[in-house]
Amino acid sequence: MGEEEPNTSSANSTLEELSFEKQSSLEKQPSNLDEPTKQPTNQPLYPETDLSQGIIGWEGQDDPENPQNFPDSKKWILLGLISAFTLVSPLASSMFSPAVVYMGEQFGETNEIILALSVSIYLIGYTFGPLFLAPLSEIYGRRVVLSVANWFFVVWQIGCALSKNIETLIVCRLFAGIGGSACITLGAGVVADLFHERLVEKRLRFGEVSWQWIFWLLLIVGGAMQLGIEVFNKETYAPVIIKWKVAKMAKELGRTDLESVYDVGKEKLSPGQVLKRSLLRPALLLVKSPIVAFLCIYMSFVYGLLYLFFTTISDVFTSTYGFSVGLSGLAYLGIGLGFACGLFIMAITNDKIVSKMTANNGGKFEPEMRMPTMIIFACIIPISFFWYGWTADKHVFWIVPIIGMFPFGVGMMGVFIPIQTYVIDCYPAYAASANAALTATRSLVGALLPLAGTPMFDSLGLGWGNSLLGFIALVFVPVPIIFVKYGKTIREKWPINL
Structure with missing residues (x-):
């Protein structure tokens, strides 16, 4: 689990960079999570799954599991x-x-x-x-x-x-x-x-x-x-929903490299450390x-x-x-x-x-x-x-x-x-x-x-x-x-x- 979940638009930006510029471009992620990432209107609003990069997100912009699509x-x-x-x-x-x-x-x-x-x-x-x-x-x-x-x-x-x-x-x-x-x-x-x-x-x-x-x-x-x-x-907090999804897909696919899109590029902390910080x-x-x-x-x-x-x-x-x-x-x-x-x-x-x-x-x-x-x-x-x-x-x-x-x-x-x-x-x-x-x-x-x-x-x-x-x-x-x-x-x- 990560230290904190970024806002949706920051996660989108990170995902795009991962897809086209590889893992090293994570350093380009904006440091201020509270400022919306400036992105073209044709870019996705919600971060999506990219199994090739081991990243788990939403199954498309219309994913019914996304609370904002309820x-x-x-x-x-x-x-x-x-x-x-x-x-x-x-x-x-x-x-x-x-x-x-x-x-x-x-x-x-x-x-x-x-x-x-x-x-x-x-x-x-x-x-x-x-x-x-x-x-x-x-x-x-x-x-x-x-x-x-x-x-x-x-x-x-x-x-x-x-x-x-x-x-x-x-x-x-x-x-x-x-x-x-x-x-x-x-x-x-x-x-x-x-x-x-x-x-x-x-x-x-x-x-x-x-x-x-x-x-x-x-x-x-x-x-x-x-x-x-x-x-x-029904659960509405996106990072928790995707965390559950990661656990499910890791079991189904037999993969240990899968990661939530909301945790990408962040320090890995134990549950106790996360609870303390929260x-x-x-x-x-x-x-x-x-x-x-x-x-x-x-x-x-x-x-x-x-x-x-x-x-x-x-x-x-x-x-x-x-x-x-x-x-x-x-x-x-x-x-x-x-x-x-x-x-x-x-x-x-x-x-x-x-x-x-x-x-x-x-x-x-x-x-x-x-x-x-x-x-x-x-x-x-x-x-x-x-x-x-x-x-x-x-x-x-x-x-x-x-x-x-x-x-x-x-x-x-x-x-x-x-x-x-x-x-x-x-x-x-x-x-x-x-x-x-x-x-x-x-x-x-x-x-x-x-x-x-x-x-x-x-x-x-x-x-x-x-x-x-x-x-x-x-x-x-x-x-x-x-x-x-x-x-x-x-x-x-x-x-x-x-």
């Missing part, structure tokens, strides 16, 4: 199911918040930090899970890692629902978070697997039921979603790629603001507006609808804007074309803190602070989606690991920052506490402008070749 219906069913599970998993982190009071009464726990930890510990799982799930998927394939992790998430909901003390609940929530991080982390990898990187065109109310039913519901919904994924899912890859991306590090910091900041929001919502609507704990869950509708609206706006505008910018750039696509819309959405985010904070502080009619959360939801989606698609476009060969770095850093901030939320709001009050967050968000508004203006320069100055 029927569109199969691609969208699989992505739809993974997306549905991706909605369930983050929901598990926050939908427990309104029921924490009930749980605390039952377990006799009054410490606000411990109660907050029972919610945020799930995100600690989100921090550690991606660091090994993503690289494992790049060694053993997406399907087996995603399947095991999703079922791991589902099973730990039973432990949460049957917990007899808060310590057990916290531990079960931690493990559930580790499993639940897989769909968040590997979803980007599946997108990169199924769609060629340069084809750019293409909360709940619980009346009077017990808090345990939150976890039973997650068990039912999560289990149903994963059953669907099991039926429709496990370190998300951290190395943070260290070696300033653009990944900057994006992680900015995304973590926005994510931390979200969970600081969550620390006050349930208490505000129960103590200030007289909602029951169950009914207080409806207060999350404002931010939830904002998420939906932001997602819809990005879905109908993102690719259109990128396509137009590509056309204006002589048909050359650049990942930084994902970034300009972030400037608008970053300006929307601070609105919610002043609106929600002061209307709740002055006891304005309850619907007004709920509506005040809406802009934040819109802005957050408008920031998150471009960042995630950007790292896929920049580093297609490391898509899962880059996304793991994003998920781990933002989850750590989202887990720890809310622990300081209650003391902060107790000291400053809702109005000034939220205004402080709003002013900080305003300071960060120019950050996307920096990404747009200097992103390409930073990316090209520090290329990644792990």
Whole structure:
């Protein structure tokens, strides 16, 4: 096995050189795997098998085993199911918040930090899970890692629902978070697997039921979603598919010289060495790629603001507006609808804007074309803190602070989606690991920052506490402008070749 799989176009270039200029021309392979190889349009997009050179690749450009040649219906069913599970998993982190009071009464726990930890510990799982799930998927394939992790998430909901003390609940929530991080982390990898990187065109109310039913519901919904994924899912990571193919053909043909096209010209490493390097890859991306590090910091900041929001919502609507704990869950509708609206706006505008910018750039696509819309959405985010904070502080009619959360939801989606698609476009060969770095850093901030939320709001009050967050968000508004203006320069100055 090789140290890392090159992107598709680099592999194509290597294969062409092998076919016509012999093995010595491997030295001509480009050193920056993240920059697309410039090649004529009549050259193959996917690397093919050349038995005369002992190289195993795809059986033609239309090979049905190539995930990028899967029927569109199969691609969208699989992505739809993974997306549905991706909605369930983050929901598990926050939908427990309104029921924490009930749980605390039952377990006799009054410490606000411990109660907050029972919610945020799930995100600690989100921090550690991606660091090994993503690289494992790049060694053993997406399907087996995603399947095991999703079922791991589902099973730990039973432990949460049957917990007899808060310590057990916290531990079960931690493990559930580790499993639940897989769909968040590997979803980007599946997108990169199924769609060629340069084809750019293409909360709940619980009346009077017990808090345990939150976890039973997650068990039912999560289990149903994963059953669907099991039926429709198939391995999508090309280097792993070709590795299996090499083993099969070597046995059938009795040849020991066969090699995967994705391993050509690379250092031969033992499985242990490959695993070690793969496990370190998300951290190395943070260290070696300033653009990944900057994006992680900015995304973590926005994510931390979200969970600081969550620390006050349930208490505000129960103590200030007289909602029951169950009914207080409806207060999350404002931010939830904002998420939906932001997602819809990005879905109908993102690719259109990128396509137009590509056309204006002589048909050359650049990942930084994902970034300009972030400037608008970053300006929307601070609105919610002043609106929600002061209307709740002055006891304005309850619907007004709920509506005040809406802009934040819109802005957050408008920031998150471009960042995630950007790292896929920049580093297609490391898509899962880059996304793991994003998920781990933002989850750590989202887990720890809310622990300081209650003391902060107790000291400053809702109005000034939220205004402080709003002013900080305003300071960060120019950050996307920096990404747009200097992103390409930073990316090209520090290329990644792990």
